[in-house]
Amino acid sequence: MDPVLVFALIGLLGIGSQWLAWRFQLPAIVLMLAAGLIAGPALGILDPKATFGDLFKPIVAVAVAVILFEGGLTLNFRSLRDAGPAVMRLVVVGAPLGWIASTLAVHFGAGLSWETSLVFGGIMIVTGPTVIAPLLRQARLAARPASILKWESIVNDPIGALAAVLAYELIVALNTTTTFAQAAWHFGSGLAVASVLGYVGGAAIAWAFARGKVPEYMKVPVLFGSVLLIYAASDYVLHESGLLAVTVMGIYLANAHLPSLTEIRRFKEHATVILVSGVFVLLAASLTMADFANLSWRTVFFVLSVVLLARPLTVFIALIGTGLPFREKLMVAWIGPRGIVLVAVSGLFGTQLAELGIEDGQGLTAISFALVAGTVILHGFSMAPLAKLLGLTSANTPGLLIVGGSRWATNLAAVLEKAEVPVLIADRNWFRLRTARSSGIDVFHGEILSEVAEHTLDLNKFGLILAATDNDAYNALIGTDLGPEFGRNQVFQVGRHDEMEGKTALPVTLGGRPFGPGTSYSDLSEAVTQGASFRLTRLTEAYDLSDYRAQHPDAIIFGHLGDGGLTLLGDAVPDTLPEGTRLLVLSHKSDRGEGAAESVA
Template sequence: MESQALVIALVGILGIGAQWVAWRTGWPAIVLMLAAGFLAGPVLGVIDPRETFGDLLQPMVGIGVALILFEGGLSLDFREFRKYAGGVWRLVIIGVPLGWLFGSLAGYYVAGLALPVAILFAGILVVTGPTVVIPLLRQSAVQQRPAALLKWEAIVNDPFGALAAVIAFEYFRAIALNDNVYDVVPEIAIAAAVSGLIGYAAAKAIAWSFPRGFVPEYLKVPVLLVAVIGTFVICNKIEHEAGLLAVTVMGIALANMHVSSLRSIHPFKQNIAVLLVSGIFILLSASLDFEALREFEWRFGLFLLTLLFLVRPATVLISLAFSNIPWNERLFLAWIAPRGIVLVAICGLFALRLEDLGVERANLLIGLSFAVVVTTIIAHGFTIDIVAKLLKVKGASRPGILIVGSTPWTVALGERMQALDTPVMIVDSSWQSLKRAREKGLPTYHGEVLHEATEHNLDLTPYQVLIAATENEAYNALVCAEFAPEIGTDKVYQLGEGADSDDRHALPASLRGRALFASGFGVEDVAARQREGWVFRRTTLSEKYDVDDARDNLPEAANMLMLIKPSGELKFFTHAATPTPEAGDVVISFSPPREKSAEEKAARKSNPTGQKPQTA
């Protein structure tokens, strides 16, 4: 018992530690998790999941994969799907059979696998792994259409890959047992249809019961988790791995029933997904053994190259032939196809079953599946940014600002930020209020930012910072509270007393964003100063002209608002936090008009070398 607890703790530390290192360095998190698990398992022998958990390891991984697929399905809204339905259907209806065929040929002729093993393995290879694709897309600012196509393909293809493996296995099992092979496919098709209906019925039950108060708020997450696991287990009893299809259908159906009471569990489900992805990757990579790796042959290396440079490109390019998707996006999709947990988990399951049928070298599936996962994750994880730039499918690389509320002050701020190449979007529910922003050529969105439709109609990916600056400070706090779980509590700001204020009469910190100014300027404060002629000034720091010089050169009443790093990263001056300015940073301040003579005196005093201050 104590050893199991120690292993669970180590898995958590390694998994979340790898995620943290990935966040700090920008390296692919999956690569770091695989490396951590491999070091802790086969290399150092600290973790042996098979010995620690025994027969429980397989169902643990299975349930984890089911929850990950459900969480992925829950993020897929048909309103987004309608935009890209043509490409997604091509990648599923044409791409899955083509990928299965090409993968089978490569496995048999290039890798030298037995025909049953090659066909079964190729069926599983049609998956592209949402557990890998979605983290990669989060790390890389890819344009909306190719990112959406990759995400939808990854989620939809996962259960189809499992079903393809089931069909192949049942076919060869029928041959080995001299059963009627013509009965196999109809049985599996019926089982898949029944499983899909069960998944939809479970989603319908949740969508009906939650808004009507049949489940209290504190039990909604536990009930949902139990419902997902129960659906997965029941459908797996009907047919092996049909549970993956059921939970995917359940997630997608629930996402499109628009149950408002589910919005509160979104942060929790995302945390669950991160924990599960981290834990499962560590466990599976720690389960590798050197005996399996020793059987790796040169032909397997050639097979991996064939998979990367022939099978995937041919599958995608043929599937998307004569479509309206531009060639640069097709080539990008043809390259990016990392595999993940589902591939390894299903291969491990069927390798044992093929061995029981007497199929030779079936145990190679486990080592080969890990080789595919590692190769594709490294190849695609480290090149996605490079390929996206070369093919011009890279989105905004500099962090942007989403400004809620169109006022003279926010328009002036938007103008200044746009002049510095920082992406800006001004959102307001009033078309008339947006008139000034439109006249200044600023990007605008007309709609209620808190409405669910905004999440699907407005691509929020380029905007890493939110500023709520409407004329209603309570509404600003509401906007910050809504977006804090998604953007980050340290990335949502508002005018007035923010979350970092110690004013006992202000709203509770949990309901507010951070204050935009250290002085706590509110809506009326900035509006009044705007009418008095206050402006946003830009000051570029250097080795000889630091932030103290900049302060001396500004009017005494000026308030520093933010720093813009050379990378585009934004850091704000607040009551609780003061960023450290460095040479090359740009300081944005909100400043009153100043007399020329005073300005010249201050400049001469703070700059005795004669260098001209870079302030505008």
């Protein structure tokens, strides 16, 4: 098959699987695995090794280098200090213990050599941040165990990759030299070359970006090119040291406190999604029937030993003395799905181990797929029931996070809270929160976009965001920043004052969806001052949406509450809504209808 067509097909399968996973709320990794296996060994449509030949390994290596660099960008030491003692213990104590336990599980469970087990055990430290996040959203896990699992996966992502790289460098040193002294020299020089080049590359980028030596529109391309340059240069100076160099470079930049790092990281995340999807499908399609024939009962035993022994022992030992309740420790100990990074890195190292003469290294790709599929299925289907059984679930109804402590926002929050919808009002001004505090509504005093908010707030129970301050630019910033995390369809902002100002208005591509018909902050404040208030009105068989509209032509419909929870509306209101739905409207107290009105003054 034509290589260009193969690239297109791999992109279609990878990104298409990601989209289907989002559309139907399924684990993306399972769909990508199925797509690769069907297109590859099942139907024979894709045969990447035959198509790309000698380029197959470099393609995977460069993609893995970018993935590891992006992983290094997440390792902010200040964030690690703020993550809490439980996460610190899982990183400082749990990562080495997990490496040892996983190595033993691979060697005695799967029957692989010590060399292969040591490399694979290192990358098994990674618990799959791309898998954990959607599982936490679906299970609606309570704040503390959800935070522990999230931060463990984020911090251990580069640490696990780093462990695998170090293990591989050690094995290369031992297998390419004749004496221990030579091996030690080779290993030490590899660490030194990679560390120096990674440090120099990161320092050069930080210096150039901080001093304006690179224009904003070129920062991402320059960074991307620098990653490839450092990887290639390190590999040229000392073979196979490039992956370590780009990981060090990423870690340096993560702690350089660059103002533009957020935008850079977001682009790298997007690039990583594309690369990870492509590599995952590429590796899955490159499997053969012989690879599956090599899987046996020992593979099942290996997966079970990881899930039932290695992971629980690591977590329980690491969390000794943290004061966490047993049920929370049990939850963290059970949940440890492996993700795409494990497959990508092990697929590359498996090929390289085989080239060193360690034959069972070639089987790493198949066994890594088995581990990913096993853990994702086991943990994906059991997480929500176990959380419910242990009493560790967050609110059942996805809540609303309101940014801005105005009088009308407090009124809105009070109405929703009465309907048992979780609500939180956040504001940087303590004085503006006084009405919400006196009403008993949950508040957050501080910057909602800060790391403190990210670390301390239980954002899992909020499915909707409303940017409701009197500053259009700040509302747009909230919508733009939180849109990728919550989904742009779930982020709203009050109508902009500058929408009619032509060229001076903010671009429509920034910010969230309009709240209702785009009513501005000042219009909402004026309406509440004149006696209007938010209320919930229940629709019945005898009093439907058309009846309500006919009786209340001036009322503004902002959303509705039904079996699916709270739904906020933009400027388009459905023609009909089911019986029993409660309309969220802004109307005056004098407005009375036949529906059951529930309001809070």
